[in-house]
Amino acid sequence: MKLSEAKAQFISSWGAFGTHWGINRTMAQIHALLLISPDPITQDDIMEQLSISRGNVNMNTRDLIGWGLVERVLIPGERKEFFIAEKDIWKVSTQIIKERKKRELDPMLKLLSQLEQLEGDKKDKNVKQFVDTVAGIRKFGGQADKVLDVMIKADESWVLGSLLKFFK
Amino acid sequence: MKLSEAKAQFISSWGAFGTHWGINRTMAQIHALLLISPDPITQDDIMEQLSISRGNVNMNTRDLIGWGLVERVLIPGERKEFFIAEKDIWKVSTQIIKERKKRELDPMLKLLSQLEQLEGDKKDKNVKQFVDTVAGIRKFGGQADKVLDVMIKADESWVLGSLLKFFK
DNA sequence: ATTTATTTTCAATAAATTTTGAAAATTCAA
DNA sequence: TTGAATTTTCAAAATTTATTGAAAATAAAT
Numbered sequence: 205m206k207l208s209e210a211k212a213q214f215i216s217s218w219g220a221f222g223t224h225w226g227i228n229r230t231m232a233q234i235h236a237l238l239l240i241s242p243d244p245i246t247q248d249d250i251m252e253q254l255s256i257s258r259g260n261v262n263m264n265t266r267d268l269i270g271w272g273l274v275e276r277v278l279i280p281g282e283r284k285e286f287f288i289a290e291k292d293i294w295k296v297s298t299q300i301i302k303e304r305k306k307r308e309l310d311p312m313l314k315l316l317s318q319l320e321q322l323e324g325d326k327k328d329k330n331v332k333q334f335v336d337t338v339a340g341i342r343k344f345g346g347q348a349d350k351v352l353d354v355m356i357k358a359d360e361s362w363v364l365g366s367l368l369k370f371f372k
Numbered sequence: 373m374k375l376s377e378a379k380a381q382f383i384s385s386w387g388a389f390g391t392h393w394g395i396n397r398t399m400a401q402i403h404a405l406l407l408i409s410p411d412p413i414t415q416d417d418i419m420e421q422l423s424i425s426r427g428n429v430n431m432n433t434r435d436l437i438g439w440g441l442v443e444r445v446l447i448p449g450e451r452k453e454f455f456i457a458e459k460d461i462w463k464v465s466t467q468i469i470k471e472r473k474k475r476e477l478d479p480m481l482k483l484l485s486q487l488e489q490l491e492g493d494k495k496d497k498n499v500k501q502f503v504d505t506v507a508g509i510r511k512f513g514g515q516a517d518k519v520l521d522v523m524i525k526a527d528e529s530w531v532l533g534s535l536l537k538f539f540k
Numbered sequence: 541a542t543t544t545a546t547t548t549t550c551a552a553t554a555a556a557t558t559t560t561g562a563a564a565a566t567t568c569a570a
Numbered sequence: 571t572t573g574a575a576t577t578t579t580c581a582a583a584a585t586t587t588a589t590t591g592a593a594a595a596t597a598a599a600t
Contacts, residue, residue, distance in 0.1 A: 541594085541598100541600100542600085543599075544600090545597085547598100549574105549593090551587080551591105552591095553584105553588105553590075554588080555584105555588070557587080558586080559585080560580105560581105560583075560584105561580105563579090564578080564579075564580100565576105565577080565578070566575100566576080566578080567576075567577085568573105568576095568590090569573095569575095
């Protein structure tokens with residue numbers, strides 16, 4: 205298999221993969237392209253390689269920057285902006301976990317705590333099932349939250365860091 | 373807060389939550405409704421409570437059954453089919469993990485192994501970056517795969533089961 | 541076998557999301 | 571400043587995805 209063919213396959217399936225994870229196809233494809241590019245590339249490079257419009261590239265690179273996965277770099281003497289992606293897949297993962305936790309899990313847990321304080325007759329099986337379900341999810345989510353925090357903080361802790369390096 | 377209001381909020385936000393996780397809104401809402409229903413309910417109950425069409429309910433309940441999260445139950449003397457959801461949130465999670473691993477992670481890892489066998493000059497920095505990226509993701513994914521297998525098998529193993537019960 | 545209840549299918553429609561592209565805004569050099 | 575290069579914005583168009591509803595299929599009762 206030639207590089208060009210392999211690249212195309214990687215970008216395409218990384219894009220499809222992204223859609224299963226709440227990330228839009230193009231954003232994931234741009235991310236894929238940046239991951240396999242050894243040097244910084246420009247908006248025009250991305251437009252050309254993925255055959256997408258300027259506006260599309262602009263919006264999605266902004267999003268990727270918002271996720272902390274991509275950054276702008278300035279190259280002396282060049283007028284255009286260049287982009288690079290974090291290449292360490294461990295860092296990529298913790299960054300995604302961090303963001304999703306903040307955007308999705310934390311708000312959900314907050315809502316569940318509110319719903320648990322339901323006023324109502326606990327002998328009513330509808331009330332009981334509701335409270336039990338919400339409490340179960342909240343408890344589980346709370347544990348998940350803690351586990352994720354450990355992962356996120358791993359890089360900042362020497363002991364955990366060493367431990368987790370086995371997984372890298 | 374009254375039960376009806378709390379239910380509506382739970383269903384609505386569980387639906388929104390689902391969209392971030394590759395599950396469609398209605399499917400997640402039906403799942404939410406089943407989670408908080410103490411007794412089995414019918415297609416018509418779901419149609420009425422969520423104000424959606426019969427076809428929609430039918431397709432999404434089938435999907436939920438395909439995910440192993442919901443099952444049909446037959447009630448003696450009743451003509452209609454009834455549905456119930458697995459209520460143990462730990463089992464729900466492992467089931468989702470199991471399915472997503474099968475549907476998404478495993479195929480991705482398979483593709484990555486293929487892409488790693490790229491023929492090309494390793495002194496070419498483009499080739500090098502591509503191979504390094506793919507290898508990094510595959511290695512990380514492989515570890516994730518193992519961790520998930522441990523979780524999935526936890527319920528079948530006494531030792532691990534006892535250990536993980538602390539998280540329940 | 542016929543009727544009635546219920547479930548399933550799927551083409552048509554609606555809704556949501558993504559993409560485009562051109563105009564406006566910004567940045568930088570002369 | 572002025573003008574050229576570049577980036578950003580956003581309404582309109584295209585595409586994708588989800589939903590409807592009525593007809594077909596299936597299952598159960600008479």
